[in-house]
Amino acid sequence: MSLPAMPDAAREDGRLRSPSLVELAVEAIRKRILAGDFAPGERLIEERLTQELAISRPPLREALRLLENEGLILTRPRRGSFVATLTSQDVYEIVTLRSALEKTAFELGIPVRHPEVLEPARRALAEMERCADAQDRGALVLAGYAFHSNLIKIAEHRRLEWIYGSVQQQLLLCMSRNLIAREKFYEDLHEHVGRHRTLLDLVASGDQAAALAELAVHGERSFMATAGKRPTDRTAD
Template identity: 30%
Template sequence: MEPDRLLHPLPTARRPLKRRSLHAEAVETLREMIIGGQLAPGARLVEAELCEMFTISRTPLREALRVLEVEGLVTFYPNRGAVVSIISAEEVLQQFEVIANLERIALELAIERMTKADLGRLNRMHDRMIHLYEAGQRRDCFQKDYDMHNRIVALSGNRVLQEMHAGLMARSRRVRYFALHSASRWNEAMAEHDAFMRAINDRDVARASILMRDHVLKTGFLVGEFVRDKGDASPEMLSRADRGPD
């Protein structure tokens, strides 16, 4: 689809950036605008408009856009400039295949290396996630789930794995919200979390890692089907996913 046919107006309010690092601030702000749906898939990222919005020059903005290109959130077209990337169901499934197996390896390493204190903290995170789920606070529960997965990867102690995982999580985060729309998947996912947490506490490396892999693959399949059926993320889709089933 031609990017010129996918124009979306930028938000009009100025968002001046802090001075600690214009490049880093631009990356963070644009990333959140894309993930949160303020910049829709296919939206053209006009440099002059963004520079005025953030009150920065073109150099840090262009550096930020290149970082987001690596993360898969921005696509550059020759003679057209940058647009917010459009993701396909096939790409979603491929991303989750890799994430699932990275997290399987991470959990194997984490179980071997985590201390008693590390395990205690992980259990508390899990308990908090379940509490949020039971209270019907889906968005907060989703964030806690996201934090738990990242914590397990951190406990692997493998920096190369962490960097690969972080990049893929940034690319997939925009569509991971779609898992929120399925009540049945929520129930299933919480049961899966209980199962692999029991295996972690039992120090059952083989069982825990397989349960983790399958848990992530199931989420990826659901998100991929959502994208296939209803298209890539948009503010309306994100809002509907947050509310859950109609």
Template identity: 40%
Template structure:
């Protein structure tokens, strides 16, 4: 890979990171148009890396390409959200049935530590990202890599849904609650008891994996 290709790749990563953070933090509204001319000026990049970043965001389900109307932040209907939660639950139950005692918990412990620090700092997006990473690490312990990839894609789309409520959640939720729930989930995983893990997951509530 030449220098030009490396520079283009890094610009794609820059745009991808900035735009995904804006979308998942709730700073953009579902259905909001993303205008290329404005984005290239604001991000200081050309159209080629921007379009590649938008393509990758579309693959993640965070933006939608609308024929003759450009790109907009993705929207989720009530049915979309209900179906995503159903898929999430099915994948979790399948994965945790294959977790055994003695599993490597380092990924879970690292995500939990990030969650603690983000909670202390009051960084809602970092907290949400850490929660997603924690749950992906749980499912990864089930040993099915393709299932884990699918599971994370579902969580990213649910995080988009939850982003709309991040500010409201900050007003009503005790920040440490999420840490304590994940500590209990970590203890259940350490036991390798599928029923205990499912019970701990259920304690998060039927409609969220965030605080």
């Protein structure tokens, strides 16, 4: 696998900047983890990654360090780097927290007071549709997180947004495992996007009760159906 095509530029402090090899490596490995190309607990072999990504070891090791800071991998002395795993108890705690935060946002934010606040969620949904068309599972997980984190903003509650953002990487791992499990058994990528479109339509409609009912099916129950209902000491895959 080669690195994804380098975007023309990225903005930083008002100036155009090309992403570095480290940033491109982080993006490529992150997307492969979220797509399930690297399984939970799998060791990331440096020699293989340097060949697949066409980079040397120094930028690769820096990329792995950054991914460890994100919580997506774990580096063990003299053993190497491994994809992070989640126990079923981890999944239970993360998804019930997510459910509570999103439910609070819907209760506070519907009917939506300022319709323009939904535009970022609509853009994220469009990106999810593009990813589904391209069968790009890793990017679809990232776009799905952007969709949900932008829906949180309907509450216009800064601390709620901060708490949701503080568990971003753990939510990404859960969303990745959930997408893979659902696709394996009963839901293709376009159906996955369709569920999100239905949720957004209900939020925009102003029907709080219907949006909350859809959220309950969409969120916690969806995750727990594929990850189990709180058994401990097993990885959620």
